[in-house]
Amino acid sequence: MAFVFAPLFSGSSGNALYVERDGTRLLVDAGLPGKRVAAELEKAGASIEDVQAIFVTHEHMDHIAGVGVLARRWGMPVYATDPTWEAMAEKIGRVKPEQRRIVSPGEPIEFGCLRVTPFSIPHDAACPVGYTFTDGRRKLSVATDIGCLREDWLEAVEGSDLLLLESNHDVDMLRAGRYPYELKMRILGQTGHLSNDDAGIAAARLCRRGVKQILLGHLSHENNFPELAWESVACRLRELGAEGDIPLGVALRGGLSGRYVLEEGEVGAE
Ligand SMILES: [Zn+2]
Ligand SMILES: [Zn+2]
Numbered sequence: 001m002a003f004v005f006a007p008l009f010s011g012s013s014g015n016a017l018y019v020e021r022d023g024t025r026l027l028v029d030a031g032l033p034g035k036r037v038a039a040e041l042e043k044a045g046a047s048i049e050d051v052q053a054i055f056v057t058h059e060h061m062d063h064i065a066g067v068g069v070l071a072r073r074w075g076m077p078v079y080a081t082d083p084t085w086e087a088m089a090e091k092i093g094r095v096k097p098e099q100r101r102i103v104s105p106g107e108p109i110e111f112g113c114l115r116v117t118p119f120s121i122p123h124d125a126a127c128p129v130g131y132t133f134t135d136g137r138r139k140l141s142v143a144t145d146i147g148c149l150r151e152d153w154l155e156a157v158e159g160s161d162l163l164l165l166e167s168n169h170d171v172d173m174l175r176a177g178r179y180p181y182e183l184k185m186r187i188l189g190q191t192g193h194l195s196n197d198d199a200g201i202a203a204a205r206l207c208r209r210g211v212k213q214i215l216l217g218h219l220s221h222e223n224n225f226p227e228l229a230w231e232s233v234a235c236r237l238r239e240l241g242a243e244g245d246i247p248l249g250v251a252l253r254g255g256l257s258g259r260y261v262l263e264e265g266e267v268g269a270e
Helices: 034-043 067-074 084-093 151-157 171-176 181-188 196-207 228-241
Strands: 003-009 014-021 024-030 078-081 100-103 109-110 114-120 127-133 139-143 162-166 214-217 248-252 258-261 268-269
Touching: 003 034, 003 162, 014 034, 024 034, 024 067, 034 067, 067 084, 078 084, 084 100, 114 151, 127 151, 139 151, 151 196, 162 196, 162 258, 171 181, 196 214, 214 228, 228 248
Parallel strands: 078 100, 139 162, 162 214, 214 248
Antiparallel strands: 003 014, 003 258, 014 024, 109 114, 114 127, 127 139, 258 268
């Protein structure tokens, strides 16, 4: 059966990612109004009614803005780390206790036909995580909102058939741009966001560690654009001798990027 990944929104203005394998259907984050997430899901050929869970990466609004509304309307469980629950409880409003599920970094859970493993990422949130999803044969990973390259998260995503990797900003655009100084420092810091250059270095390392396809995501609206992110990462791959080894795509900020089907041994976009 198909193992499908559909990035509905990916960027600093909101994130929601759809994962489907057999009868298992879930969202990673819902950082836009519930109605927008539901509408984009329809375009991906799915329905919000069928979504069985939301896995939250961290409590920043671009990841949780629609979580409370969707959980109350559709009753699906919401998975997050304990500190993330603490930090987001007020922001998302009332969610029934039985819908609150807790995950811990490095501890896999079985969800439907998928094994879901949260992993720690360096980011300025309470206990932020990325996720890997595997059916035992194929592996999908989501790694955004990452301040710096670090061996633990690189190791967590190695061997992925498809990886959504943050490529947030162009450092020169950010430095020269109109953001306040403190915000620039936050984004550039070790718990901020991954630059195009760092994404390129990560991509080169990861293609030697079995990652087969990369989608660049969580692009900044202000300090990046898809062609620049793609070119910067491709350039790094060239410099580091990994050019052509790995198909590279870009997940869109404002809507469905496509339906990526993870086949055994290859990944194809529909
Ligand atoms: Zn974010
Ligand atoms: Zn964040």
